[in-house]
Amino acid sequence: MTRRRKSQENDAGRFAYEGLDRVLHEKARLGIMTSLVTRPDGVLFTELKRLCALTDGNLSRHLDVLQEAGLVEAWRGSDGGRPQTLYRLTAEGRSRFVAYLEQLEQVVRDALPKAVKRPDRSTDLPPGWQPA
Secondary structure (H helix, E strand, O other), rough: OOOOHHHHHHOOOOOOOOOOOOOOOOOOHHHHHHHHOOOOOOHHHHHHHHHHOOOOOOOOHHHHHHHOOOOOEEEEEOOOOOOEEEEOHHHHHHHHHHHHHHHHHHHHHHHHHHHHHOOOOOOOOHHHOOOO
16 A cells, blocks of 8 residues: 555545534634633623624524533523523533634644645646646
């Protein structure tokens, strides 16, 4: 077996990034999780809405997804008679988010050095190749 062939077999799935959790890998939920991980005491709904630039309905729907996945917990209370909801990460939520961030770091380690070295695509193709 040639060295190149063996290398290709060892690279099978190399860039699949299975650790990019679909629940977390969505722009709004990524923002929510980042907000919550940076504020371990929790964040009020209104503050989350402001931090993530989401509407009430959009934020509610994304929080429902995160709660159903066991990543976020909600606490009800009041401030001066006004009902409020505080959201916090669960232990599982923190653990899964850290694993997700580690996988994102791997993506950056794989891609950034190559992207910086060769900002443009290579114009050299092997003989016999033509535009499709």
